[in-house]
Amino acid sequence: MGKLQFLKQKKFYLNLLAIIVLSLVLLWLTIRLLNVYTRHGKVYELPDFSGMTIDEVKASYGKDYHFILIDSVYSKTQDPGTIVQQDPLPQAKVKHGRNVYYIIVAQTPEKTNMPNLNNLSLRQALVLLESNGLLVKELKYINHFARNAICEQRYDGAVIKPGTEIIKGSKITLLVGLGADQRNMKLPKLYGTPAEEVQHILNMNGLNLGNETFDDRDSIQYMKVYKMDPPYSRGSVRPGTFVDVWYRSSKKFNFDKESKSMLLEDSLKFAMERQAETDSLEALKNDTLESTDTDEIYEDEF
Numbered sequence: 001m002g003k004l005q006f007l008k009q010k011k012f013y014l015n016l017l018a019i020i021v022l023s024l025v026l027l028w029l030t031i032r033l034l035n036v037y038t039r040h041g042k043v044y045e046l047p048d049f050s051g052m053t054i055d056e057v058k059a060s061y062g063k064d065y066h067f068i069l070i071d072s073v074y075s076k077t078q079d080p081g082t083i084v085q086q087d088p089l090p091q092a093k094v095k096h097g098r099n100v101y102y103i104i105v106a107q108t109p110e111k112t113n114m115p116n117l118n119n120l121s122l123r124q125a126l127v128l129l130e131s132n133g134l135l136v137k138e139l140k141y142i143n144h145f146a147r148n149a150i151c152e153q154r155y156d157g158a159v160i161k162p163g164t165e166i167i168k169g170s171k172i173t174l175l176v177g178l179g180a181d182q183r184n185m186k187l188p189k190l191y192g193t194p195a196e197e198v199q200h201i202l203n204m205n206g207l208n209l210g211n212e213t214f215d216d217r218d219s220i221q222y223m224k225v226y227k228m229d230p231p232y233s234r235g236s237v238r239p240g241t242f243v244d245v246w247y248r249s250s251k252k253f254n255f256d257k258e259s260k261s262m263l264l265e266d267s268l269k270f271a272m273e274r275q276a277e278t279d280s281l282e283a284l285k286n287d288t289l290e291s292t293d294t295d296e297i298y299e300d301e302f
Contacts, residue, residue, distance in 0.1 A: 048090035074109035116162030137171035147179025210242035218249035
């Protein structure tokens with residue numbers, strides 16, 4: 001019992017109360033300081049830095065954001081040293097002190113040698129192009145006995161010889177063989193595919209990327225395909241077909257939840273298109289029959 005005598009002393013409870021009050025004060029002060037340090041609840045609209053040099057940007061916004069260069073690209077139409085792309089995108093809501101990643105226009109274009117793609121398979125050619133920093137402008141299918149074999153490589157409308165020095169990022173047109181059977185290409189299922197992978201997937205399947213529509217404003221890393229035309233339900237299309245795609249941000253659109261409804265919408269659209277084609281063929285057939293009957297009547301009169 002002697003050890004618990006302090007519980008009867010008023011001084012003990014005064015010290016305990018002081019400790020509790022001090023702890024609460026320290027906790028409140030810590031939370032306040034964290035809010036000030038992290039700027040909790042305060043967001044700002046990120047300006048558009050495109051067309052500005054990094055020196056101009058840092059002079060105006062260097063205290064607000066931390067700028068990090070991630071790449072440079074060559075452009076014939078934009079001034080060297082100016083910003084062409086930023087992440088987060090302009091008008092995004094961010095806190096001060098946020099890292100802003102940017103890409104600038106290179107002072108001089110980086111060059112590479114044009115590889116020899118002739119007689120390679122389409123897949124081999126695409127891998128070799130990408131490894132040399134070159135892009136596909138269009139796949140053009142022509143009559144040739146070897147299916148998906150590269151028959152010719154062109155740049156700016158003219159044949160480009162292997163070993164020719166060319167600017168990285170240039171777009172190459174490939175003439176590809178149809179093969180003896182000239183069968184259709186299977187459409188890949190693009191729903192939910194990141195925007196940065198779409199062209200590669202289409203090209204690997206012998207198709208071209210058509211128009212791209214971005215229905216949300218967000219960083220490219222969050223953009224995914226939610227609609228394509230021709231729709232996936234069509235099954236197959238002619239080699240070299242251009243496929244239009246629509247994108248939405250994965251932060252604003254629930255791809256898992258909406259996948260069934262979007263694929264159903266594609267199927268219904270395809271069914272309506274097929275019905276319209278059938279109706280057109282029937283109408284054409286009826287017009288032909290009516291025209292034949294009229295000709296026979298006309299001939300009987302003479």
